Amino acid sequence: MSATVSPDQLPLQRLYHWERTAPNRVAFTQPVGGGQTVDYTWKQVVDQARRMAAHLQAQGIGAGDKVAMLSKNTAHWMMTDYAIWMAGAISVPLYPTLAAGTIRQILEHSEAKLLFVGKLDGWLGMKPGIPEGLPCIHHPLAEADAKKSYPGWDDIVAKTAPLAGEPVRPADDLSTIMYTSGTTGAPKGVMHTFANFMAAVAAGLERIPQNEGSRMLSYLPLSHVVERALVEHGQLQTGMHVxxxxxLDTFTTDMQRARPTVFFSVPRLWVKFQQAVNHKMPQKKLDTFLKIPILSGIVKKKILSTLGLDQCIFAAGGAAPMPAELLAWYSKLGLNIAEGYGMTENIGASHITTGDPDSFGTVGRPYAPVQCRIAPDNGEIQVKAPWNMLGYYKQPELSAEMFTDDGWLKTGDKGSTDAQGRLKITGRVKDLFKTSKGKYVAPAPIEDKLVMHNAVEACCVTGANLGQPLALLMINAEATAVVKNGGKAELEASLAEHLKHINETLDPHEQLDCLVITSEAWTVDNDLITPTFKVKRNRIEDMFAKNYDRWVGMRKPVVWHG
Incomplete structure:
Protein backbone atom coordinates (compact mmCIF):
# COMPACT_ATOMS: atom_id res chain seq x y z
CA MET A 1 0.00 0.00 0.00
CA SER A 2 1.58 3.32 -0.98
CA ALA A 3 0.82 6.71 0.49
CA THR A 4 -0.92 9.12 -1.89
CA VAL A 5 -1.08 12.87 -1.36
CA SER A 6 -1.57 15.96 -3.46
CA PRO A 7 1.84 17.13 -4.75
CA ASP A 8 1.30 20.65 -3.40
CA GLN A 9 1.07 19.16 0.11
CA LEU A 10 4.57 17.65 0.05
CA PRO A 11 7.03 19.29 2.47
CA LEU A 12 9.21 21.29 0.09
CA GLN A 13 6.15 22.59 -1.74
CA ARG A 14 4.68 23.68 1.61
CA LEU A 15 7.95 25.36 2.54
CA TYR A 16 7.89 27.43 -0.65
CA HIS A 17 4.21 28.17 -0.04
CA TRP A 18 4.99 29.89 3.28
CA GLU A 19 7.99 31.65 1.70
CA ARG A 20 5.64 33.13 -0.93
CA THR A 21 2.49 33.78 1.11
CA ALA A 22 3.75 34.61 4.62
CA PRO A 23 7.39 35.74 4.27
CA ASN A 24 7.28 38.06 7.29
CA ARG A 25 5.35 35.80 9.64
CA VAL A 26 7.41 34.36 12.51
CA ALA A 27 7.96 30.62 12.05
CA PHE A 28 10.36 29.92 14.94
CA THR A 29 11.19 31.45 18.32
CA GLN A 30 14.59 30.24 19.48
CA PRO A 31 16.06 30.80 22.99
CA VAL A 32 19.73 31.79 22.79
CA GLY A 33 20.60 31.96 26.50
CA GLY A 34 20.29 34.54 29.23
CA GLY A 35 16.55 34.76 28.80
CA GLN A 36 16.96 36.08 25.25
CA THR A 37 15.20 34.73 22.15
CA VAL A 38 15.53 35.18 18.40
CA ASP A 39 12.58 35.08 15.99
CA TYR A 40 12.97 33.66 12.48
CA THR A 41 10.44 34.54 9.78
CA TRP A 42 9.57 32.15 6.97
CA LYS A 43 11.58 34.31 4.57
CA GLN A 44 14.67 34.07 6.78
CA VAL A 45 14.20 30.34 7.37
CA VAL A 46 13.93 29.44 3.70
CA ASP A 47 16.73 31.82 2.68
CA GLN A 48 19.15 30.14 5.11
CA ALA A 49 18.02 26.68 4.02
CA ARG A 50 18.53 27.62 0.35
CA ARG A 51 22.06 28.85 1.04
CA MET A 52 23.00 25.72 3.01
CA ALA A 53 21.50 23.52 0.28
CA ALA A 54 23.68 25.27 -2.31
CA HIS A 55 26.71 24.66 -0.08
CA LEU A 56 25.87 20.96 0.30
CA GLN A 57 25.60 20.58 -3.45
CA ALA A 58 28.93 22.39 -3.86
CA GLN A 59 30.46 19.74 -1.54
CA GLY A 60 29.20 17.01 -3.85
CA ILE A 61 26.16 16.07 -1.78
CA GLY A 62 23.29 14.98 -4.00
CA ALA A 63 20.59 12.44 -4.75
CA GLY A 64 20.63 9.44 -2.45
CA ASP A 65 23.38 10.75 -0.16
CA LYS A 66 22.82 10.63 3.59
CA VAL A 67 23.43 13.68 5.75
CA ALA A 68 23.23 13.27 9.53
CA MET A 69 22.18 15.68 12.28
CA LEU A 70 23.25 15.45 15.92
CA SER A 71 21.53 18.17 17.91
CA LYS A 72 18.83 19.04 20.38
CA ASN A 73 15.77 20.75 18.92
CA THR A 74 16.51 24.18 17.47
CA ALA A 75 15.42 26.35 14.57
CA HIS A 76 18.61 25.31 12.81
CA TRP A 77 17.70 21.63 13.15
CA MET A 78 14.64 22.33 11.03
CA MET A 79 16.51 24.55 8.57
CA THR A 80 19.10 21.82 8.18
CA ASP A 81 16.45 19.24 7.32
CA TYR A 82 15.01 21.58 4.68
CA ALA A 83 18.49 22.16 3.22
CA ILE A 84 19.17 18.42 3.01
CA TRP A 85 15.87 17.88 1.18
CA MET A 86 16.54 20.78 -1.23
CA ALA A 87 19.99 19.38 -2.00
CA GLY A 88 18.39 16.05 -2.99
CA ALA A 89 19.78 14.13 -0.01
CA ILE A 90 18.33 12.00 2.80
CA SER A 91 18.41 13.17 6.41
CA VAL A 92 19.56 10.92 9.26
CA PRO A 93 18.66 12.46 12.64
CA LEU A 94 20.46 11.17 15.73
CA TYR A 95 19.14 11.41 19.28
CA PRO A 96 21.09 14.15 21.11
CA THR A 97 21.72 11.86 24.11
CA LEU A 98 23.41 8.93 22.38
CA ALA A 99 26.67 7.42 23.57
CA ALA A 100 29.73 7.72 21.31
CA GLY A 101 29.60 4.05 20.31
CA THR A 102 26.00 4.28 19.12
CA ILE A 103 26.74 7.50 17.23
CA ARG A 104 29.57 5.79 15.37
CA GLN A 105 27.42 2.74 14.66
CA ILE A 106 24.65 4.85 13.09
CA LEU A 107 26.95 7.16 11.13
CA GLU A 108 28.82 4.20 9.66
CA HIS A 109 25.74 2.07 9.00
CA SER A 110 23.89 4.94 7.30
CA GLU A 111 26.97 5.81 5.23
CA ALA A 112 26.54 9.48 6.17
CA LYS A 113 28.55 11.82 3.94
CA LEU A 114 28.38 14.79 6.33
CA LEU A 115 27.27 15.57 9.89
CA PHE A 116 25.69 18.72 11.35
CA VAL A 117 26.61 19.21 15.01
CA GLY A 118 24.25 21.42 16.97
CA LYS A 119 23.16 22.23 20.50
CA LEU A 120 24.15 19.39 22.83
CA ASP A 121 24.85 18.59 26.46
CA GLY A 122 28.12 16.70 26.71
CA TRP A 123 29.48 17.03 23.19
CA LEU A 124 33.02 16.07 24.27
CA GLY A 125 31.77 12.65 25.33
CA MET A 126 30.07 12.18 21.95
CA LYS A 127 32.87 13.46 19.76
CA PRO A 128 34.90 10.19 19.83
CA GLY A 129 31.95 8.59 17.99
CA ILE A 130 32.50 10.73 14.88
CA PRO A 131 34.37 8.66 12.26
CA GLU A 132 37.76 10.01 11.25
CA GLY A 133 37.52 12.25 8.20
CA LEU A 134 33.74 12.74 8.24
CA PRO A 135 33.06 16.37 7.27
CA CYS A 136 31.09 18.29 9.93
CA ILE A 137 29.35 21.68 10.13
CA HIS A 138 28.45 23.30 13.45
CA HIS A 139 25.20 25.10 14.24
CA PRO A 140 25.25 28.50 15.98
CA LEU A 141 24.29 26.97 19.37
CA ALA A 142 26.90 24.21 19.26
CA GLU A 143 29.39 23.84 22.12
CA ALA A 144 32.69 25.73 22.00
CA ASP A 145 34.78 22.71 20.99
CA ALA A 146 32.55 21.99 17.99
CA LYS A 147 32.80 25.62 16.96
CA LYS A 148 36.59 25.41 17.07
CA SER A 149 36.71 22.08 15.25
CA TYR A 150 34.33 22.58 12.32
CA PRO A 151 33.14 25.22 9.82
CA GLY A 152 30.14 27.20 11.05
CA TRP A 153 26.60 27.53 9.69
CA ASP A 154 26.56 31.33 9.88
CA ASP A 155 29.86 31.71 8.02
CA ILE A 156 28.77 29.33 5.26
CA VAL A 157 25.37 30.99 4.85
CA ALA A 158 26.93 34.46 4.74
CA LYS A 159 29.20 33.63 1.81
CA THR A 160 26.95 31.28 -0.20
CA ALA A 161 24.35 32.40 -2.74
CA PRO A 162 20.91 30.83 -2.21
CA LEU A 163 19.77 27.89 -4.29
CA ALA A 164 17.47 29.32 -6.97
CA GLY A 165 14.00 28.24 -8.02
CA GLU A 166 11.79 25.74 -6.21
CA PRO A 167 13.53 22.36 -6.39
CA VAL A 168 11.14 19.61 -5.30
CA ARG A 169 11.33 15.87 -4.66
CA PRO A 170 9.11 13.05 -5.92
CA ALA A 171 6.56 11.85 -3.38
CA ASP A 172 8.11 8.39 -3.25
CA ASP A 173 11.66 9.69 -2.72
CA LEU A 174 13.28 8.53 0.52
CA SER A 175 13.03 11.49 2.89
CA THR A 176 14.73 10.20 6.02
CA ILE A 177 16.22 7.23 7.81
CA MET A 178 15.16 7.30 11.47
CA TYR A 179 17.12 5.01 13.75
CA THR A 180 14.84 3.60 16.42
CA SER A 181 16.00 3.96 19.99
CA GLY A 182 14.84 0.38 20.59
CA THR A 183 14.28 -1.27 23.97
CA THR A 184 16.31 -4.24 22.76
CA GLY A 185 19.20 -4.71 20.37
CA ALA A 186 20.97 -2.28 18.07
CA PRO A 187 19.12 0.68 16.49
CA LYS A 188 17.51 -0.06 13.13
CA GLY A 189 17.16 2.53 10.34
CA VAL A 190 13.49 3.03 9.52
CA MET A 191 13.01 4.35 5.96
CA HIS A 192 10.18 6.79 5.22
CA THR A 193 9.26 8.72 2.08
CA PHE A 194 7.97 12.28 1.78
CA ALA A 195 4.55 10.87 0.89
CA ASN A 196 4.49 8.76 4.05
CA PHE A 197 4.84 11.79 6.29
CA MET A 198 2.37 13.87 4.37
CA ALA A 199 -0.30 11.16 4.32
CA ALA A 200 0.13 10.49 8.04
CA VAL A 201 0.00 14.19 8.91
CA ALA A 202 -3.08 14.71 6.74
CA ALA A 203 -4.86 11.95 8.68
CA GLY A 204 -3.64 13.41 11.95
CA LEU A 205 -4.99 16.87 11.14
CA GLU A 206 -8.47 15.38 10.86
CA ARG A 207 -8.26 14.62 14.59
CA ILE A 208 -5.77 17.17 15.94
CA PRO A 209 -6.74 20.89 15.85
CA GLN A 210 -3.55 22.29 14.37
CA ASN A 211 -3.89 25.39 12.19
CA GLU A 212 -2.22 28.65 11.23
CA GLY A 213 -2.87 30.15 14.67
CA SER A 214 -1.54 27.17 16.65
CA ARG A 215 1.51 27.32 18.90
CA MET A 216 3.68 24.37 19.88
CA LEU A 217 6.71 24.01 22.12
CA SER A 218 9.28 21.67 20.58
CA TYR A 219 11.26 19.91 23.30
CA LEU A 220 10.96 16.14 22.80
CA PRO A 221 13.71 15.04 20.39
CA LEU A 222 12.96 15.84 16.75
CA SER A 223 14.79 12.59 16.07
CA HIS A 224 11.67 10.88 17.50
CA VAL A 225 8.96 10.15 14.95
CA VAL A 226 6.06 11.81 16.82
CA GLU A 227 7.85 15.13 17.29
CA ARG A 228 9.03 14.97 13.69
CA ALA A 229 5.49 14.44 12.39
CA LEU A 230 3.55 16.63 14.81
CA VAL A 231 5.97 19.58 14.95
CA GLU A 232 8.10 19.65 11.80
CA HIS A 233 5.62 18.27 9.27
CA GLY A 234 2.62 19.64 11.18
CA GLN A 235 4.09 23.12 10.93
CA LEU A 236 4.79 22.75 7.22
CA GLN A 237 1.15 21.87 6.66
CA THR A 238 -0.37 24.57 8.87
CA GLY A 239 2.16 27.40 9.12
CA MET A 240 1.84 27.43 12.93
CA HIS A 241 4.36 29.09 15.26
CA VAL A 242 6.96 26.74 16.80
CA LEU A 248 15.25 21.37 31.55
CA ASP A 249 16.02 24.14 34.04
CA THR A 250 14.09 26.71 32.00
CA PHE A 251 11.24 24.42 30.97
CA THR A 252 8.61 26.26 33.01
CA THR A 253 9.71 29.57 31.48
CA ASP A 254 9.73 28.01 28.01
CA MET A 255 6.16 26.79 28.51
CA GLN A 256 5.05 30.19 29.80
CA ARG A 257 6.60 31.84 26.73
CA ALA A 258 4.99 29.50 24.21
CA ARG A 259 1.59 29.01 25.88
CA PRO A 260 1.09 26.04 23.51
CA THR A 261 -2.35 25.47 22.05
CA VAL A 262 -1.33 21.90 21.15
CA PHE A 263 0.93 20.00 23.53
CA PHE A 264 2.31 16.47 23.36
CA SER A 265 4.31 14.73 26.07
CA VAL A 266 5.39 11.23 27.03
CA PRO A 267 3.79 9.63 30.11
CA ARG A 268 6.86 10.05 32.29
CA LEU A 269 6.74 13.83 31.87
CA TRP A 270 2.98 14.00 32.43
CA VAL A 271 3.65 12.15 35.70
CA LYS A 272 6.40 14.62 36.63
CA PHE A 273 4.03 17.56 36.03
CA GLN A 274 1.49 15.90 38.31
CA GLN A 275 4.11 15.24 40.99
CA ALA A 276 5.26 18.88 40.84
CA VAL A 277 1.67 20.01 41.47
CA ASN A 278 1.23 17.54 44.35
CA HIS A 279 4.55 18.66 45.82
CA LYS A 280 3.11 22.17 46.24
CA MET A 281 -0.47 21.06 46.92
CA PRO A 282 -0.96 17.59 48.45
CA GLN A 283 -3.65 15.51 46.74
CA LYS A 284 -6.07 15.56 49.70
CA LYS A 285 -5.97 19.37 49.77
CA LEU A 286 -6.39 19.55 45.99
CA ASP A 287 -9.36 17.17 46.12
CA THR A 288 -10.98 19.34 48.78
CA PHE A 289 -10.53 22.53 46.74
CA LEU A 290 -11.92 20.87 43.60
CA LYS A 291 -15.17 20.07 45.45
CA ILE A 292 -15.84 23.75 46.25
CA PRO A 293 -17.62 25.25 43.18
CA ILE A 294 -16.12 28.77 43.06
CA LEU A 295 -12.72 27.76 44.38
CA SER A 296 -12.52 24.80 42.00
CA GLY A 297 -12.40 27.00 38.89
CA ILE A 298 -9.76 29.28 40.40
CA VAL A 299 -7.54 26.33 41.40
CA LYS A 300 -7.83 24.64 38.00
CA LYS A 301 -6.93 27.83 36.17
CA LYS A 302 -4.01 28.51 38.51
CA ILE A 303 -2.53 25.02 38.07
CA LEU A 304 -2.89 24.99 34.28
CA SER A 305 -1.49 28.52 34.07
CA THR A 306 1.52 27.50 36.18
CA LEU A 307 2.12 24.55 33.86
CA GLY A 308 1.80 26.85 30.82
CA LEU A 309 -1.22 24.87 29.63
CA ASP A 310 -4.00 27.39 30.24
CA GLN A 311 -4.40 28.01 26.48
CA CYS A 312 -3.99 24.36 25.46
CA ILE A 313 -6.97 23.15 23.44
CA PHE A 314 -5.48 19.75 22.57
CA ALA A 315 -3.20 17.75 24.86
CA ALA A 316 -1.85 14.33 23.95
CA GLY A 317 0.35 11.58 25.32
CA GLY A 318 2.02 8.60 23.76
CA ALA A 319 5.26 6.66 23.14
CA ALA A 320 4.32 4.46 26.14
CA PRO A 321 1.03 3.60 27.89
CA MET A 322 -0.72 6.42 29.77
CA PRO A 323 -2.07 5.17 33.14
CA ALA A 324 -5.85 5.67 33.28
CA GLU A 325 -5.54 7.10 36.79
CA LEU A 326 -3.16 9.77 35.47
CA LEU A 327 -5.57 10.69 32.67
CA ALA A 328 -8.39 10.97 35.23
CA TRP A 329 -6.28 13.29 37.40
CA TYR A 330 -5.76 15.73 34.52
CA SER A 331 -9.40 15.46 33.50
CA LYS A 332 -10.41 16.72 36.95
CA LEU A 333 -8.34 19.83 36.18
CA GLY A 334 -10.27 20.35 32.94
CA LEU A 335 -7.50 19.03 30.68
CA ASN A 336 -8.48 15.90 28.78
CA ILE A 337 -5.43 14.19 27.32
CA ALA A 338 -5.81 12.25 24.08
CA GLU A 339 -3.70 9.11 23.96
CA GLY A 340 -2.03 8.24 20.69
CA TYR A 341 -0.55 4.94 19.58
CA GLY A 342 1.93 4.04 16.89
CA MET A 343 5.58 3.29 16.30
CA THR A 344 8.48 4.64 14.26
CA GLU A 345 7.66 2.09 11.59
CA ASN A 346 4.25 3.74 10.95
CA ILE A 347 5.13 7.36 11.82
CA GLY A 348 3.49 7.01 15.22
CA ALA A 349 0.10 7.36 13.52
CA SER A 350 -2.04 4.32 14.12
CA HIS A 351 -4.71 5.17 16.72
CA ILE A 352 -5.72 8.10 18.92
CA THR A 353 -8.45 8.77 21.46
CA THR A 354 -10.69 11.82 21.65
CA GLY A 355 -9.43 12.49 25.18
CA ASP A 356 -12.88 11.91 26.65
CA PRO A 357 -12.90 10.04 30.00
CA ASP A 358 -14.98 7.30 28.37
CA SER A 359 -11.91 6.33 26.32
CA PHE A 360 -9.45 6.13 29.22
CA GLY A 361 -7.62 2.83 29.22
CA THR A 362 -7.72 2.60 25.42
CA VAL A 363 -5.78 4.24 22.59
CA GLY A 364 -8.95 4.92 20.65
CA ARG A 365 -9.91 4.08 17.10
CA PRO A 366 -7.61 3.87 14.07
CA TYR A 367 -7.01 6.88 11.85
CA ALA A 368 -9.33 6.81 8.84
CA PRO A 369 -7.06 4.95 6.36
CA VAL A 370 -5.57 2.60 8.99
CA GLN A 371 -6.71 -1.01 9.32
CA CYS A 372 -6.12 -2.91 12.55
CA ARG A 373 -6.50 -6.55 13.52
CA ILE A 374 -5.59 -8.81 16.44
CA ALA A 375 -3.65 -11.94 15.54
CA PRO A 376 -5.66 -14.99 16.66
CA ASP A 377 -2.60 -17.04 17.70
CA ASN A 378 -0.84 -14.64 20.09
CA GLY A 379 -3.07 -11.56 20.44
CA GLU A 380 -0.59 -9.31 18.61
CA ILE A 381 -1.83 -5.98 17.24
CA GLN A 382 -1.16 -5.76 13.50
CA VAL A 383 -1.80 -2.68 11.37
CA LYS A 384 -1.92 -1.77 7.71
CA ALA A 385 -1.47 1.92 6.87
CA PRO A 386 -0.62 3.87 3.68
CA TRP A 387 2.42 5.22 5.52
CA ASN A 388 3.96 2.00 6.80
CA MET A 389 7.75 2.11 6.44
CA LEU A 390 9.59 0.98 3.33
CA GLY A 391 11.68 -1.22 5.61
CA TYR A 392 14.90 -1.10 7.63
CA TYR A 393 17.90 0.36 5.80
CA LYS A 394 20.23 -2.41 4.57
CA GLN A 395 18.40 -5.03 6.65
CA PRO A 396 15.96 -6.84 4.32
CA GLU A 397 15.70 -9.91 6.57
CA LEU A 398 14.65 -7.84 9.59
CA SER A 399 12.29 -5.84 7.37
CA ALA A 400 10.58 -9.02 6.21
CA GLU A 401 10.19 -10.21 9.81
CA MET A 402 8.21 -7.05 10.66
CA PHE A 403 5.44 -7.88 8.19
CA THR A 404 3.01 -10.75 7.88
CA ASP A 405 2.82 -12.67 4.63
CA ASP A 406 -0.24 -10.60 3.66
CA GLY A 407 1.46 -7.24 4.35
CA TRP A 408 0.39 -6.24 7.89
CA LEU A 409 2.92 -4.53 10.18
CA LYS A 410 3.60 -6.55 13.33
CA THR A 411 3.67 -4.13 16.28
CA GLY A 412 4.92 -6.52 18.95
CA ASP A 413 2.15 -5.25 21.23
CA LYS A 414 -0.73 -7.33 22.53
CA GLY A 415 -4.21 -5.88 22.55
CA SER A 416 -7.95 -6.20 22.24
CA THR A 417 -10.78 -4.05 20.87
CA ASP A 418 -13.96 -3.07 22.66
CA ALA A 419 -17.52 -2.83 21.31
CA GLN A 420 -16.84 0.73 20.10
CA GLY A 421 -13.83 -0.39 18.08
CA ARG A 422 -11.34 1.18 20.48
CA LEU A 423 -8.00 -0.54 20.94
CA LYS A 424 -6.67 -1.48 24.36
CA ILE A 425 -2.98 -2.30 24.78
CA THR A 426 -2.54 -5.21 27.17
CA GLY A 427 1.23 -5.67 27.02
CA ARG A 428 4.09 -6.74 24.80
CA VAL A 429 4.18 -10.08 23.02
CA LYS A 430 7.75 -10.57 24.18
CA ASP A 431 7.43 -8.83 27.56
CA LEU A 432 5.21 -11.57 28.97
CA PHE A 433 7.15 -13.77 31.37
CA LYS A 434 6.33 -16.99 33.18
CA THR A 435 6.76 -17.47 36.93
CA SER A 436 8.03 -20.74 38.41
CA LYS A 437 4.38 -21.64 38.97
CA GLY A 438 3.86 -21.74 35.19
CA LYS A 439 1.69 -18.63 35.11
CA TYR A 440 2.22 -15.78 32.63
CA VAL A 441 2.51 -12.18 33.89
CA ALA A 442 1.93 -9.08 31.74
CA PRO A 443 4.07 -6.34 33.33
CA ALA A 444 2.68 -3.21 31.64
CA PRO A 445 -0.70 -2.96 33.47
CA ILE A 446 1.03 -3.45 36.83
CA GLU A 447 3.61 -0.80 35.99
CA ASP A 448 0.79 1.64 35.17
CA LYS A 449 -0.40 1.24 38.78
CA LEU A 450 3.06 1.47 40.34
CA VAL A 451 4.03 4.71 38.64
CA MET A 452 1.07 6.51 40.19
CA HIS A 453 2.90 6.80 43.53
CA ASN A 454 4.26 10.32 43.73
CA ALA A 455 7.80 9.11 44.52
CA VAL A 456 8.15 6.77 41.53
CA GLU A 457 10.00 8.08 38.49
CA ALA A 458 10.23 4.79 36.57
CA CYS A 459 9.59 1.12 37.23
CA CYS A 460 10.00 -2.36 35.79
CA VAL A 461 8.02 -5.46 36.75
CA THR A 462 10.08 -8.60 36.27
CA GLY A 463 10.69 -12.05 37.69
CA ALA A 464 10.79 -14.84 35.13
CA ASN A 465 11.02 -18.20 36.93
CA LEU A 466 10.46 -16.68 40.37
CA GLY A 467 7.55 -17.80 42.53
CA GLN A 468 6.05 -14.30 42.27
CA PRO A 469 7.06 -11.23 40.25
CA LEU A 470 8.79 -8.24 41.80
CA ALA A 471 9.26 -4.62 40.74
CA LEU A 472 12.32 -2.41 40.52
CA LEU A 473 11.79 1.29 41.12
CA MET A 474 13.72 4.45 40.44
CA ILE A 475 12.52 7.19 42.78
CA ASN A 476 12.43 10.83 41.71
CA ALA A 477 14.62 13.71 42.89
CA GLU A 478 12.07 14.91 45.45
CA ALA A 479 11.82 11.47 47.05
CA THR A 480 15.60 11.12 47.04
CA ALA A 481 15.85 14.41 48.92
CA VAL A 482 13.28 13.16 51.46
CA VAL A 483 15.40 10.04 52.07
CA LYS A 484 18.57 12.10 52.53
CA ASN A 485 16.76 14.32 55.03
CA GLY A 486 15.77 11.44 57.28
CA GLY A 487 12.46 10.48 55.68
CA LYS A 488 13.45 6.98 54.54
CA ALA A 489 11.14 5.14 56.97
CA GLU A 490 8.18 7.31 56.02
CA LEU A 491 8.74 6.74 52.28
CA GLU A 492 9.22 3.01 52.85
CA ALA A 493 5.92 2.80 54.73
CA SER A 494 4.13 4.75 51.99
CA LEU A 495 5.49 2.46 49.26
CA ALA A 496 4.60 -0.64 51.28
CA GLU A 497 1.03 0.62 51.56
CA HIS A 498 1.03 1.35 47.80
CA LEU A 499 2.19 -2.22 47.16
CA LYS A 500 -0.55 -3.60 49.42
CA HIS A 501 -3.27 -1.69 47.54
CA ILE A 502 -1.93 -2.77 44.14
CA ASN A 503 -1.67 -6.43 45.11
CA GLU A 504 -5.31 -6.36 46.22
CA THR A 505 -6.26 -5.54 42.60
CA LEU A 506 -4.15 -8.30 41.01
CA ASP A 507 -4.72 -11.99 40.42
CA PRO A 508 -2.78 -14.16 42.89
CA HIS A 509 -0.06 -15.13 40.37
CA GLU A 510 0.52 -11.44 39.48
CA GLN A 511 0.93 -10.14 43.03
CA LEU A 512 4.35 -8.61 43.65
CA ASP A 513 6.68 -10.07 46.26
CA CYS A 514 8.47 -6.79 46.87
CA LEU A 515 9.44 -3.37 45.57
CA VAL A 516 13.17 -2.83 45.08
CA ILE A 517 14.43 0.76 45.10
CA THR A 518 17.66 1.14 43.16
CA SER A 519 20.19 3.78 44.09
CA GLU A 520 21.41 4.38 40.54
CA ALA A 521 19.40 6.72 38.33
CA TRP A 522 18.04 5.13 35.15
CA THR A 523 19.39 7.23 32.31
CA VAL A 524 20.18 7.11 28.61
CA ASP A 525 23.87 7.26 29.54
CA ASN A 526 23.81 4.01 31.53
CA ASP A 527 21.54 2.46 28.87
CA LEU A 528 18.66 1.66 31.24
CA ILE A 529 16.16 3.81 29.33
CA THR A 530 15.71 4.93 25.75
CA PRO A 531 15.77 8.62 24.74
CA THR A 532 11.96 8.60 25.02
CA PHE A 533 12.10 7.24 28.59
CA LYS A 534 11.10 3.67 27.84
CA VAL A 535 12.70 1.22 30.24
CA LYS A 536 15.08 -1.29 28.62
CA ARG A 537 13.91 -4.51 30.21
CA ASN A 538 16.80 -6.58 28.91
CA ARG A 539 19.31 -4.18 30.50
CA ILE A 540 17.42 -4.28 33.81
CA GLU A 541 17.65 -8.07 33.68
CA ASP A 542 21.36 -7.95 32.87
CA MET A 543 22.13 -5.64 35.77
CA PHE A 544 19.86 -6.91 38.51
CA ALA A 545 18.66 -10.49 37.88
CA LYS A 546 21.48 -11.98 39.97
CA ASN A 547 19.95 -10.29 43.04
CA TYR A 548 16.34 -11.44 42.63
CA ASP A 549 16.47 -14.54 44.85
CA ARG A 550 18.28 -12.63 47.61
CA TRP A 551 15.78 -9.77 47.53
CA VAL A 552 12.81 -12.13 47.70
CA GLY A 553 14.49 -14.04 50.51
CA MET A 554 14.63 -10.88 52.65
CA ARG A 555 10.83 -11.13 53.06
CA LYS A 556 10.37 -7.33 53.09
CA PRO A 557 7.77 -5.37 51.11
CA VAL A 558 10.36 -2.70 50.27
CA VAL A 559 14.03 -3.46 49.63
CA TRP A 560 16.77 -0.87 49.15
CA HIS A 561 19.49 -1.82 46.69
CA GLY A 562 22.81 -0.03 46.99
Missing part, protein backbone atom coordinates in the same frame (compact mmCIF):
# COMPACT_ATOMS: atom_id res chain seq x y z
CA UNK A 243 8.80 27.68 19.98
CA UNK A 244 11.87 25.80 21.17
CA UNK A 245 12.79 24.92 24.73
CA UNK A 246 16.13 26.07 26.12
CA UNK A 247 16.83 23.48 28.83
Missing amino acids: YFAES
